[in-house]
Every structure is written in structure tokens, then in C-alpha cells.
Amino acid sequence: MGLELYLDLLSQPCRTVYIFAKKNNIPFEFKHVELFKDSILGRKMPGGNNPGHSYEGQHYREEFGKVNILKKVPALKDGVFTLAESTAILLYLSRKYNTPDHWYPSDIQKRARVDEYLSWHHTNIRANAPKTLWIKVLIPLFTGQTLPPEKLQEVMDELAISLKQFEEKFLQNKPFILGSEISLADLVAIVELMQPIGVGCDIFEDRPKLSEWRNRVEEAVGKELFQEAHEIILNIKELSNIQIDPQLKEHLAPVLRKIMK
Numbered sequence: 001m002g003l004e005l006y007l008d009l010l011s012q013p014c015r016t017v018y019i020f021a022k023k024n025n026i027p028f029e030f031k032h033v034e035l036f037k038d039s040i041l042g043r044k045m046p047g048g049n050n051p052g053h054s055y056e057g058q059h060y061r062e063e064f065g066k067v068n069i070l071k072k073v074p075a076l077k078d079g080v081f082t083l084a085e086s087t088a089i090l091l092y093l094s095r096k097y098n099t100p101d102h103w104y105p106s107d108i109q110k111r112a113r114v115d116e117y118l119s120w121h122h123t124n125i126r127a128n129a130p131k132t133l134w135i136k137v138l139i140p141l142f143t144g145q146t147l148p149p150e151k152l153q154e155v156m157d158e159l160a161i162s163l164k165q166f167e168e169k170f171l172q173n174k175p176f177i178l179g180s181e182i183s184l185a186d187l188v189a190i191v192e193l194m195q196p197i198g199v200g201c202d203i204f205e206d207r208p209k210l211s212e213w214r215n216r217v218e219e220a221v222g223k224e225l226f227q228e229a230h231e232i233i234l235n236i237k238e239l240s241n242i243q244i245d246p247q248l249k250e251h252l253a254p255v256l257r258k259i260m261k
């Protein structure tokens with residue numbers, strides 16, 4: 001049995017894994033785990049509801065639970081070996097397939113720079129950028145309610161602090177975070193920053209340094225692959241036309257209340 005990657009390209013950590021695997025010609029079977037699919041169609045799940053969660057999706061299926069007990073994507077299966085967490089998956093792939101050194105350099109100080117970014121990313125860019133999608137698309141879709149503009153502004157203000165730190169601390173005046181070549185740090189950062197773009201919050205506008213970096217990253221990845229990986233998120237507004245199952249709305253309420261606080 002070959003390498004299997006369980007992904008939904010709506011999810012930014014999944015896009016990182018997808019782009020990294022494709023760019024490095026790593027052979028894998030794409031296992032599509034649609035986060036909203038079963039819920040949106042209102043179908044009953046084979047495994048029933050997971051009592052620890054408030055809504056359903058293909059990631060709550062019993063069979064996927066065997067790959068990732070955390071019931072989150074991305075996930076990897078390589079023979080009998082399974083792995084969760086995008087960072088761990090990226091590092092596993094880089095080691096197993098001996099990908100070009102620039103992605104995760106063997107030089108310990110350069111490698112530490114990638115680690116430094118990956119550690120910072122989760123509580124900064126990752127903590128804020130995805131909220132734009134919830135506020136602009138998912139909350140209105142699931143609740144029928146539009147949040148006040150101040151809520152989005154709050155998130156954008158937080159994100160602006162992270163972006164300033166990103167430019168000053170990590171990017172500085174270099175083409176990429178490590179210097180002249182793209183690394184995992186750039187890839188992890190860019191996919192997260194495409195989430196606001198998909199919902200019309202153009203964070204690259206008025207940020208020329210960030211915008212030039214984005215172009216370089218897209219070039220380094222390959223425009224076609226970058227576009228393909230981001231097609232779903234760049235057309236996310238199409239989700240707004242879908243009829244949501246009333247039961248799902250009920251299930252989602254506690255999650256949404258938490259986000260809306």
C-alpha cells in the first residue's frame with residue numbers, strides 16, 4: 001500500500017501538504033475528506049454523531065478516525081503508519097523523500113529559522129487569518145446571521161499586527177524567509193494568507209513587500225499548481241448558495257457562539 005494523504009483543499013494546512021507533495025513529485029493517493037460535505041447534504045453519518053463535536057463532515061466518519069483519531073485533516077497513511085499534524089507530515093515527507101535541501105535545510109541554523117517560523121505561525125498568522133472565512137462566509141452560511149463590521153475589523157487589526165511582525169522579524173528585506181530560496185516556512189505562511197483573499201479581504205493591498213514575496217512564492221511553487229490548490233478557497237463564495245440542513249445549524253450553534261464572542 002502506497003502513501004495516502006487525507007485532505008480537503010478548503011483547509012490551509014492541507015494545501016501546504018498537497019503543494020509540497022506535488023511540487024516534489026512525491027507519489028500519493030489523494031483521499032478526499034470533505035469537511036462540510038455530509039453536513040451540507042444533510043446525510044446521516046455511518047458512525048453517527050461524535051459527541052465531542054458539534055457538527056459533522058466526512059472527517060467524523062469511523063473509517064477516517066482510524067487514520068486520525070483527532071478527526072482533523074490533513075492526515076497521512078504510509079502502509080500501517082499513520083500521522084496527524086501538517087508540520088509533522090511535511091517534515092516526514094521531506095525526510096522520507098529527501099526533498100531539495102532548501103525546503104528544510106540540513107544546516108542547523110537555517111533549519112532552526114524554519115522551526116522558529118513554524119512555531120510562531122500557529123499562534124499568530126494561523127490564529128487570525130482563518131477567522132476572516134468564518135466571519136465573512138461560514139457564520140452567515142450556517143446561522144443566517146451577518147456579524148457586525150466591527151467583528152471583522154477586530155480580526156483584521158489583530159492580523160495586521162501579525163503581518164507587521166511577519167515582515168519585520170521573518171521576511172525583512174529578503175526574497176524569502178530564509179534568504180534566497182523558498183522553504184517550508186514560506187509555504188506554510190502563504191497558504192494561510194490566501195484564506196482572507198478568498199473572502200475578499202485583500203491583505204496584500206497596501207503591503208508591497210508582502211505582495212512581492214507572495215509573487216515570488218507563487219513563482220517558486222509554480223503558478224499552475226498554486227492556482228489549482230487554491231481554486232476552492234478562491235471560489236468559496238459559491239458556498240453561500242447551498243441550502244444548509246436545519247439540524248446542522250443546531251449542531252453548529254455552540255461552535256459559532258464561541259467564535260462570535
Ligand SMILES: N[C@@H](CCC(=O)N[C@@H](CS)C(=O)NCC(=O)O)C(=O)O
Pocket residue numbers: 011012013035053059071072073074084085086087
Ligand atoms: N494543527 C493541525 C490543524 C488541523 C486542523 O485544524 N484541521 C482543520 C481544517 S483546517 C480540521 O480538520 N477541522 C475539522 C474539525 O476541527 O472538526 C495541523 O496543522 O494539521
